Amino acid sequence: MATVLERRDDLAAAMERIGQAARAAARELATASRPRKDRALEGAALALRRATDAILDANQRDVEAAQAAGTSPAMLDRLRLDPARIEAMAAGLEAIATLPDPVGRVLAAWERPNGLAIERVATPLGVVGVIYESRPNVTADAGGVCLKAGNAVILRGGSESFHSARAIADALHAGLAAASLPVDAIQFVPTTDRAAVGHLLAMDRHVDVLVPRGGRSLVERVRAEARMPVFSHLDGVCHVYLHQAAEAAMAEAIVVNAKLRRTGICGAAETLLVDRAMAADLLPSILAALHDAGCELRGDATVQALNAAVLPATDADWAAEYLDAILAVKVVDGLDDAIAHVNRWGSHHTDCIVTADEQAARRFLAEVDSAIVLHNASTQFADGGEFGMGAEIGIATGRLHARGPVGVEQLTTFNYRVRGTGQTRPV
Amino acid sequence: MATVLERRDDLAAAMERIGQAARAAARELATASRPRKDRALEGAALALRRATDAILDANQRDVEAAQAAGTSPAMLDRLRLDPARIEAMAAGLEAIATLPDPVGRVLAAWERPNGLAIERVATPLGVVGVIYESRPNVTADAGGVCLKAGNAVILRGGSESFHSARAIADALHAGLAAASLPVDAIQFVPTTDRAAVGHLLAMDRHVDVLVPRGGRSLVERVRAEARMPVFSHLDGVCHVYLHQAAEAAMAEAIVVNAKLRRTGICGAAETLLVDRAMAADLLPSILAALHDAGCELRGDATVQALNAAVLPATDADWAAEYLDAILAVKVVDGLDDAIAHVNRWGSHHTDCIVTADEQAARRFLAEVDSAIVLHNASTQFADGGEFGMGAEIGIATGRLHARGPVGVEQLTTFNYRVRGTGQTRPV
Structure with missing residues (x-):
C-alpha cells in the first residue's frame, strides 16, 4: 500500500480497495460473538501497553515535526502522548469490553392477530468513517467503539498525528488478529495526502456514516461534501x-x-x-x-x-x-x-x-x-461517560438516528425479524 | 401565493416562505396535545367527506388532462378517485387518530450514581418533505401520519394530480383549523412548476427529512440531489x-x-x-x-x-x-x-x-x-399496516434512523432530559 500511494493517481484505487475491504470485514464482524469482540479489545489494550516505546517514538517524530512547523502549544498538547495517556487508551479499550453487546438486543417484540411474531433487533450499522485531527488517541477510542458495535471502521487521522496514529492502529490490528477477527475491520488510511479525504467523503457505497472529530472547518467541510449521513455537531452554544x-x-x-x-x-x-x-x-x-x-x-x-x-x-x-x-x-x-x-x-x-x-x-x-x-x-x-454510556465517538446535534452522545448503541441500526408458520397474505 | 408563482423568478422566494412557515408551524405542533392532533385528524376526515363533490370535480379535471395527454391506463387508475376512495382516505385519517401518540414516549430512563435522572424521550422530527407522483391519496395519508407525529409537512404532488391533491389538502387545512392548530403545518406546494422540486431538495434549513413516493427515477433524483436525509427504497428485489x-x-x-x-x-x-x-x-x-x-x-x-x-x-x-x-x-x-x-x-x-x-x-x-x-x-x-403500525408513509431500505415500514413512530426523534438537584461536574 505504501508504494501504491507514492503515486497520487493511484490514490482513488487505493481508497476504493480500503472501502471494499472494510465492507467485506463488516459482514464478518456483524455476526461476531461478544466474547470474540471483547477478546479483540482486550488484546488491543495489551498490544498498546507492549508497544508503549514504539508509540512514544512515533509520537516524538510527530511532535518534532509539529514544533518545527511552529504549531501552537494547545495543539502540541493535544498531539503529545506519554505513558499515562497510552495507559488511558488501553484502559479505555478494556472499559469498552465490559459494556453489554449492543448487537442482537431485542428492541421491541409483538405478535400479530394472524400469528406472525415480529421482533426489531439491533444490528451493526456497517462501515463507519472517522476523520479526525491532532489527537492520536481518537484512533483507539473510535476503533474500539466501532468494533464493539460490530462495525468496520476507516480511520483517517490528521497529518500532524500520522505516525502516532499509525502505531496505535498497529496495536488494534494485533488485537483483532489475536481474536481471529479480520484485521481489515479497522482500516487506517496510510497516507497524509489530503486528497484521500475527498475520496472518503464520496465513498457512499462503502461507508454508511461519517464522524468528523475536530475543528469547525473540518466539520463544515464534511457536512457539505459527504455523500452519506454524518454524526456531528458544529457548535456548542x-x-x-x-x-x-x-x-x-x-x-x-x-x-x-x-x-x-x-x-x-x-x-x-x-x-x-x-x-x-x-x-x-x-x-x-x-x-x-x-x-x-x-x-x-x-x-x-x-x-x-x-x-x-x-x-x-x-x-x-x-x-x-x-x-x-x-x-x-x-x-x-x-x-x-x-x-x-x-x-x-x-x-x-x-x-x-x-x-x-x-x-x-x-x-x-x-x-x-x-x-x-x-x-x-x-x-x-453533556458527555457519554457522564451519561453512563461508556465511551462515545462524539456528540451529534442532527435530528436523525443519533442525537446527543454517540456511543456503542447509537452505532447500531436494526432489522425486523418475522417468524411465521406458513402465513400468506390474503388478497 | 398563486399570483407570486406566476413569475418564475419568484419561485425561490415563495418556496423559502413555505419552508419558513412550515418550520414555525412545526415548533407549535411539537408540543400539541394528543387530543388536539386527533381532533384535527377527525376534522380532516369530516371535511374530506363533505368535500366529496368538490374533490371529484377537481379529480375530473386531472383525469381529463391526463387522458388528453395519452396517459397509460395504469397511471389513470392510480390518478382516478371515486366516492369509495375518498371514504377510504377519511377512514384512514380516523384510523391514524386512534394510534397512540408517538411523541412523549419515554424510550429509556436510568439514574446515575450522582443522582442525575436521565430520560430519552420521543420528540417530533420537525419538518418532513414528501414528493409524490400520480396518487392523490398520498396527500391525505402522508399529511395525516406527519401530523400525528407532531411534524409539519410540505407536500409536493405530481403535476398530473395537482387539482385533486390541492382539494384534499384544503380538507386537511379545515381539520387543522377546527382543532385550532396552525394550518401552515400542512403545506401544499401550489404550483406545478418542476423547478419547485429543486428548491425543496436544497432547503435543508427548513426540511429535516425527505420522503419520495413514486417511480425509480424520482427516488434516484431525490437521493442524488437532496441536501437532507431521505427515507426511501429504490428497489424491492x-x-x-x-x-x-x-x-x-x-x-x-x-x-x-x-x-x-x-x-x-x-x-x-x-x-x-x-x-x-x-x-x-x-x-x-x-x-x-x-x-x-x-x-x-x-x-x-x-x-x-x-x-x-x-x-x-x-x-x-x-x-x-x-x-x-x-x-x-x-x-x-x-x-x-x-x-x-x-x-x-x-x-x-x-x-x-x-x-x-x-x-x-x-x-x-x-x-x-x-x-x-x-x-x-x-x-x-412487508407493509406497515400488516406490521400493526397503522398507516405508513413508505418503506425505507437505508440503514439510519428508519428501516422497513416508516410509520408514526419512525417520524419521531428524541432528546435527553436530565433532572438534577444542583449537580455540578467535578474537575
Missing part, C-alpha cells in the same frame, strides 16, 4: 437559564461550573439567561464570582448596570461559541422568552434551566429543541 | 429461499403468494432460491403452479431441466425488480450460498426463508442484511 424560581446558591454553583470547569469543551456554557424579575437579586453575586475567577463578561444594558466589569454584548455574542473564559449574559422576560432565545440562538446541543418550579422545568425540557436539556445540573455533564 | 428442510405444501403456498398476490408492490418476490438437495423434489409442483397461474419463469440450467416452460436466466435477472408476473429461479448450494446470493443481488428490502430447521432460520434472519427478514411467511407482509 449552550445556555444556562436562571428562572425566577431559581435557588440562589444552586444557580451560582451551576453557572460557575457550566462556564469555567473546562471552557474548551462543547458542553461548556456560553450564554447565561436570567429572568428580569430576579436579575437584581441573583446576578450581582454570580457576576462577581465569575469575574473573580477571570471570566470576561458581556451583557445587555441591565446586566451592565449590575457590574462595572461587564462589556456590552452585541447580537454576535448570542450566537458565539467562545470556548474560552467569556460569558454572554442576557436578561429575559420569563420562560417563553428564554425558550424562544435558546431555540433561536442556540445550537441544539445542551441547555439547562435552574428553577425550583417543576412546571417551568417540564416546559423547558419539552420545548427547548436541543439534544440534551437539563434541569438543575451543569451543562458540562 | 425480494427473495424466497426454500431451504432443504422446507415443508413442500408450505413452500408452494408461500412462493405463489409472495410472487403473485400482487406483482406490482415492493414486497413482491422477484427471485426464488432453492437448495440443490431438494430442487428436484420441491420445484416441479411449484413451477407448474406458477406457470398455470400465468407467471413467466426464468431459471438456471438445473431449473430449466425441471420444466420446459422455464426460459434461461442471465445475471440481469438476479438483480431485476420485475414488478410483474415473472420470477427468476436459481438453485443454490445450501444456506451460506443462499445468504451470499441475497446479500449480493438483493436490495436489502424483504427476504424470506422457508424451512422447518430453526437453526437455519435463525442464521438467515441474522445474516441477511435486509430491513425485513421472514421465516415461513410471505414477503407480501
Whole structure:
C-alpha cells in the first residue's frame, strides 16, 4: 500500500480497495460473538501497553515535526502522548469490553392477530468513517467503539498525528488478529495526502456514516461534501437559564461550573439567561464570582448596570461559541422568552434551566429543541461517560438516528425479524 | 401565493416562505396535545367527506388532462378517485387518530450514581418533505401520519394530480383549523412548476427529512440531489429461499403468494432460491403452479431441466425488480450460498426463508442484511399496516434512523432530559 500511494493517481484505487475491504470485514464482524469482540479489545489494550516505546517514538517524530512547523502549544498538547495517556487508551479499550453487546438486543417484540411474531433487533450499522485531527488517541477510542458495535471502521487521522496514529492502529490490528477477527475491520488510511479525504467523503457505497472529530472547518467541510449521513455537531452554544424560581446558591454553583470547569469543551456554557424579575437579586453575586475567577463578561444594558466589569454584548455574542473564559449574559422576560432565545440562538446541543418550579422545568425540557436539556445540573455533564454510556465517538446535534452522545448503541441500526408458520397474505 | 408563482423568478422566494412557515408551524405542533392532533385528524376526515363533490370535480379535471395527454391506463387508475376512495382516505385519517401518540414516549430512563435522572424521550422530527407522483391519496395519508407525529409537512404532488391533491389538502387545512392548530403545518406546494422540486431538495434549513413516493427515477433524483436525509427504497428485489428442510405444501403456498398476490408492490418476490438437495423434489409442483397461474419463469440450467416452460436466466435477472408476473429461479448450494446470493443481488428490502430447521432460520434472519427478514411467511407482509403500525408513509431500505415500514413512530426523534438537584461536574 505504501508504494501504491507514492503515486497520487493511484490514490482513488487505493481508497476504493480500503472501502471494499472494510465492507467485506463488516459482514464478518456483524455476526461476531461478544466474547470474540471483547477478546479483540482486550488484546488491543495489551498490544498498546507492549508497544508503549514504539508509540512514544512515533509520537516524538510527530511532535518534532509539529514544533518545527511552529504549531501552537494547545495543539502540541493535544498531539503529545506519554505513558499515562497510552495507559488511558488501553484502559479505555478494556472499559469498552465490559459494556453489554449492543448487537442482537431485542428492541421491541409483538405478535400479530394472524400469528406472525415480529421482533426489531439491533444490528451493526456497517462501515463507519472517522476523520479526525491532532489527537492520536481518537484512533483507539473510535476503533474500539466501532468494533464493539460490530462495525468496520476507516480511520483517517490528521497529518500532524500520522505516525502516532499509525502505531496505535498497529496495536488494534494485533488485537483483532489475536481474536481471529479480520484485521481489515479497522482500516487506517496510510497516507497524509489530503486528497484521500475527498475520496472518503464520496465513498457512499462503502461507508454508511461519517464522524468528523475536530475543528469547525473540518466539520463544515464534511457536512457539505459527504455523500452519506454524518454524526456531528458544529457548535456548542449552550445556555444556562436562571428562572425566577431559581435557588440562589444552586444557580451560582451551576453557572460557575457550566462556564469555567473546562471552557474548551462543547458542553461548556456560553450564554447565561436570567429572568428580569430576579436579575437584581441573583446576578450581582454570580457576576462577581465569575469575574473573580477571570471570566470576561458581556451583557445587555441591565446586566451592565449590575457590574462595572461587564462589556456590552452585541447580537454576535448570542450566537458565539467562545470556548474560552467569556460569558454572554442576557436578561429575559420569563420562560417563553428564554425558550424562544435558546431555540433561536442556540445550537441544539445542551441547555439547562435552574428553577425550583417543576412546571417551568417540564416546559423547558419539552420545548427547548436541543439534544440534551437539563434541569438543575451543569451543562458540562453533556458527555457519554457522564451519561453512563461508556465511551462515545462524539456528540451529534442532527435530528436523525443519533442525537446527543454517540456511543456503542447509537452505532447500531436494526432489522425486523418475522417468524411465521406458513402465513400468506390474503388478497 | 398563486399570483407570486406566476413569475418564475419568484419561485425561490415563495418556496423559502413555505419552508419558513412550515418550520414555525412545526415548533407549535411539537408540543400539541394528543387530543388536539386527533381532533384535527377527525376534522380532516369530516371535511374530506363533505368535500366529496368538490374533490371529484377537481379529480375530473386531472383525469381529463391526463387522458388528453395519452396517459397509460395504469397511471389513470392510480390518478382516478371515486366516492369509495375518498371514504377510504377519511377512514384512514380516523384510523391514524386512534394510534397512540408517538411523541412523549419515554424510550429509556436510568439514574446515575450522582443522582442525575436521565430520560430519552420521543420528540417530533420537525419538518418532513414528501414528493409524490400520480396518487392523490398520498396527500391525505402522508399529511395525516406527519401530523400525528407532531411534524409539519410540505407536500409536493405530481403535476398530473395537482387539482385533486390541492382539494384534499384544503380538507386537511379545515381539520387543522377546527382543532385550532396552525394550518401552515400542512403545506401544499401550489404550483406545478418542476423547478419547485429543486428548491425543496436544497432547503435543508427548513426540511429535516425527505420522503419520495413514486417511480425509480424520482427516488434516484431525490437521493442524488437532496441536501437532507431521505427515507426511501429504490428497489424491492425480494427473495424466497426454500431451504432443504422446507415443508413442500408450505413452500408452494408461500412462493405463489409472495410472487403473485400482487406483482406490482415492493414486497413482491422477484427471485426464488432453492437448495440443490431438494430442487428436484420441491420445484416441479411449484413451477407448474406458477406457470398455470400465468407467471413467466426464468431459471438456471438445473431449473430449466425441471420444466420446459422455464426460459434461461442471465445475471440481469438476479438483480431485476420485475414488478410483474415473472420470477427468476436459481438453485443454490445450501444456506451460506443462499445468504451470499441475497446479500449480493438483493436490495436489502424483504427476504424470506422457508424451512422447518430453526437453526437455519435463525442464521438467515441474522445474516441477511435486509430491513425485513421472514421465516415461513410471505414477503407480501412487508407493509406497515400488516406490521400493526397503522398507516405508513413508505418503506425505507437505508440503514439510519428508519428501516422497513416508516410509520408514526419512525417520524419521531428524541432528546435527553436530565433532572438534577444542583449537580455540578467535578474537575
